[in-house]
Amino acid sequence: MDFKFTPEQDKFRQEIRDFVKKELPPGFETGVGGHVETDEEWKVARAMTKKLAEKGWLNIGWPREYGGQDNHMFSVILNEEMNYLCAPGLDFGGVGMLAPALMKHGNEEQKKEHLGRIARGEVVWCQGWSEPEAGSDLPNLKTRAVEDGDYYVINGQKVWTSLAHHADWCFLLAKTNPDAQPKHRGITFILVDFKTPGITIRPLVTMAKERSFSEVFYDNVRVPKKNVVGEVNGGFKVAMTAAGFERSGIYRIALALRNVDRMIEWSKKPQPGGYVPAKDPVVRQKLANIYIEGRISRMLAYRVAWLQSQGLEPEWEASVARVFGSEFQQHSAEVGSQIMGLRGMLMKGSKWADEDCNMALQAMLGIGATIAAGTSEVQRNAIALRGLELPRG
Amino acid sequence: MDFGFTQEQEMLRTSARDFLTTECPPELVKELAEDEKGYKPEMWAKMAELGWQGLAIPEQYDGMGMTFLDLSVLLEEMGRAVCPGPFFSTVVLAGFAILEAGSEAQKKEYLSKIAGGKAIATLAITEPSASYDAAAITVEAKADGDNYIINGTKLFVDNASNADFMVVAARTRQGKKAEDGITLFVIDGKAPGITTTPLNTIAGTKECEVTFDEVKVSKDSVLGEVDRGWPVIDRVLEKAAAAKCAEMVGGMQAALDMSVAYAKERVQFGKPIGSFQAIQHHCANMLIDVEGSRFITYQAAWKLSEGMEATMEVSMAKAWVSEAYRRVARLGHQIHGGIGFCMDHNMPLYFKHSKEAESLFGTADWHREKVAQELGL
Numbered sequence A: 001m002d003f004k005f006t007p008e009q010d011k012f013r014q015e016i017r018d019f020v021k022k023e024l025p026p027g028f029e030t031g032v033g034g035h036v037e038t039d040e041e042w043k044v045a046r047a048m049t050k051k052l053a054e055k056g057w058l059n060i061g062w063p064r065e066y067g068g069q070d071n072h073m074f075s076v077i078l079n080e081e082m083n084y085l086c087a088p089g090l091d092f093g094g095v096g097m098l099a100p101a102l103m104k105h106g107n108e109e110q111k112k113e114h115l116g117r118i119a120r121g122e123v124v125w126c127q128g129w130s131e132p133e134a135g136s137d138l139p140n141l142k143t144r145a146v147e148d149g150d151y152y153v154i155n156g157q158k159v160w161t162s163l164a165h166h167a168d169w170c171f172l173l174a175k176t177n178p179d180a181q182p183k184h185r186g187i188t189f190i191l192v193d194f195k196t197p198g199i200t201i202r203p204l205v206t207m208a209k210e211r212s213f214s215e216v217f218y219d220n221v222r223v224p225k226k227n228v229v230g231e232v233n234g235g236f237k238v239a240m241t242a243a244g245f246e247r248s249g250i251y252r253i254a255l256a257l258r259n260v261d262r263m264i265e266w267s268k269k270p271q272p273g274g275y276v277p278a279k280d281p282v283v284r285q286k287l288a289n290i291y292i293e294g295r296i297s298r299m300l301a302y303r304v305a306w307l308q309s310q311g312l313e314p315e316w317e318a319s320v321a322r323v324f325g326s327e328f329q330q331h332s333a334e335v336g337s338q339i340m341g342l343r344g345m346l347m348k349g350s351k352w353a354d355e356d357c358n359m360a361l362q363a364m365l366g367i368g369a370t371i372a373a374g375t376s377e378v379q380r381n382a383i384a385l386r387g388l389e390l391p392r393g
Numbered sequence B: 001m002d003f004g005f006t007q008e009q010e011m012l013r014t015s016a017r018d019f020l021t022t023e024c025p026p027e028l029v030k031e032l033a034e035d036e037k038g039y040k041p042e043m044w045a046k047m048a049e050l051g052w053q054g055l056a057i058p059e060q061y062d063g064m065g066m067t068f069l070d071l072s073v074l075l076e077e078m079g080r081a082v083c084p085g086p087f088f089s090t091v092v093l094a095g096f097a098i099l100e101a102g103s104e105a106q107k108k109e110y111l112s113k114i115a116g117g118k119a120i121a122t123l124a125i126t127e128p129s130a131s132y133d134a135a136a137i138t139v140e141a142k143a144d145g146d147n148y149i150i151n152g153t154k155l156f157v158d159n160a161s162n163a164d165f166m167v168v169a170a171r172t173r174q175g176k177k178a179e180d181g182i183t184l185f186v187i188d189g190k191a192p193g194i195t196t197t198p199l200n201t202i203a204g205t206k207e208c209e210v211t212f213d214e215v216k217v218s219k220d221s222v223l224g225e226v227d228r229g230w231p232v233i234d235r236v237l238e239k240a241a242a243a244k245c246a247e248m249v250g251g252m253q254a255a256l257d258m259s260v261a262y263a264k265e266r267v268q269f270g271k272p273i274g275s276f277q278a279i280q281h282h283c284a285n286m287l288i289d290v291e292g293s294r295f296i297t298y299q300a301a302w303k304l305s306e307g308m309e310a311t312m313e314v315s316m317a318k319a320w321v322s323e324a325y326r327r328v329a330r331l332g333h334q335i336h337g338g339i340g341f342c343m344d345h346n347m348p349l350y351f352k353h354s355k356e357a358e359s360l361f362g363t364a365d366w367h368r369e370k371v372a373q374e375l376g377l
Helices: A007-023 A039-054 A072-084 A094-105 A108-119 A235-244 A250-267 A281-309 A316-345 A359-369 A376-387 B007-023 B026-034 B041-050 B068-080 B087-101 B104-115 B230-265 B277-305 B311-341 B347-359 B364-374
Strands: A125-128 A144-148 A151-162 A169-175 A187-193 A199-204 A213-224 B121-124 B140-144 B147-158 B165-171 B182-188 B194-198 B207-218
Touching (some): A007 A039, A007 A072, A072 A250, A072 A281, A094 A235, A169 A235, A187 A213, A250 A281, B007 B041, B007 B068, B026 B347, B087 B104, B087 B165, B087 B182, B087 B230, B140 B165, B182 B230, B230 B277, B230 B347
Parallel strands (some): A125 A169, B121 B165
Antiparallel strands (some): A144 A151
């Protein structure tokens, strides 16, 4: 057991902080996972991506043969710092999901066409997986890909597609064999150029008023067969590789960690009327507890990262980290509401809102945390069935 | 970063588990809860043969010279077996006090006795106020020529009834701050004027009341510096809290393993209950609590092992694990249903262990306040 980072890792962490201080406009902040809302903010985000690419940081976790530095821990640290500082620019979809899938399952032509551009931050990818009838039950997806000569014709609807309204390309899961049993054996992983005619994007507005996802409608979209990654009907395996590259989930909890630190600072300030939250024994208890929870979340995430950096494949460990971390995100907002009282309802920028401590947004984001990318219920199922080997129902 | 154990630690764990499975089965644990001594001298001797009592004692005092982290691995296994007896009080409480503050002569005498399994010992800090704060120490030690005279009552003294010697915290002077004026003494457990009465605790642990009635001890029995005992106590209590967490993690893991095993075999409605999602999620929640507790505990143990400042980490661990063990024990009972509620079942051993451990060396609330202080609140 050793809980310290190496001097190189500490140095890298500081370099990231210096980089963000230098390159990001002061006061600029993203939502969870680098979400930005306005077109102006998007420009800043794209510029940051390019700068990260120039520094060789964007794909630092990739194998050396593909231009990375084979440094998984560095990429996790980068993820943590960028998200703690609410700085945009990291590319979870392209760099973190599609690229590893191409490296393992793609052919040479696909790797040549796409990996370089992803590494240089030149292209925006989105993930077309979930559907109205296929959330937790992803194999139940209905978007069809039907052969037509050298093409697949795609019809259907995706939902929760992050970054769709900015995306250049999409890595899509479509059903090529609706009769396959089990269902996941009829799914194909295919790359879709978003300039292809027939694609309609409708942004969804979350309860946090963020247009972070979209519905995407595919109406006779013709995609070349050469864009299939891996085997036809073998797409689920490719998807698992995509989802398995970065499993620490640290980026999700980093913002909550930041908010806990901000709550601690906020609580030290005397409020109008003289009350100092930090001197209230009840507040002290709640803050201490959420701080501890945050530290454990971080440890569980780094444990997953460490296992991956050893070349191991964490399964239930990742689910444990995920459940704990996402619930920490929610609890942090609950503590925020409790200790901030009425002030807890104010949105950032409102008159009377604190400059730094904005728990109202965290509260809304926390609702999504236990649902996105594998609900807490599904994660617990995985822990029970795969981690503890309990029998299937 | 390294979230694994060394090969030596894994070997220690395996050998400890094997020993305890044979020597300390649940039936014996239940028996010893009702037993006057609360431990088996034969088992104590066998542990000494394995070098357990001296595991973290330096080699020059006949110990094995291993680390606090190594000891935590052993304690985890002892927690898994809910092993009763004076190991914790002797090795962690008295042992670390003497290691921390003893003169060369005292270390030579007492630590080698401990390492050889030749002495049972304990630490007497808390009093009827049941607080771990310095101000709670009111037992008086009045200087009297070459001696001190000790008067007062200590409460929750672990295994005092079995102790050959005790490290006792008494007030030698009223200082400006509560922390000033406390002195540690190493005293014969059966010295004239000492009366020891075991309390009746939920798990049958031999926590005792110890009264001091004009107990005369020589100046030589002072451990460390007169009036400057509090910093020693503070550090020993930190080690004790971390060590107790290691024990608790072992207990939690055992409760989880038992519950999962039961869920796989218990059939209701034609299926093992482990196939029902409600039970699966209880088990998943137990595992999540075990994992979180394990790493927050080992972070504290690691820091203490490395000689680093660990006040924050120790308090984080004890605050968290105190409540996590309670949750795990409760879910363990929920999974076992009615049968787990019976005296002859093993699950109650863990519930009772969790109840005692949660308040030893500071409750969750007390430690959260420490964390708040460390955060500058």
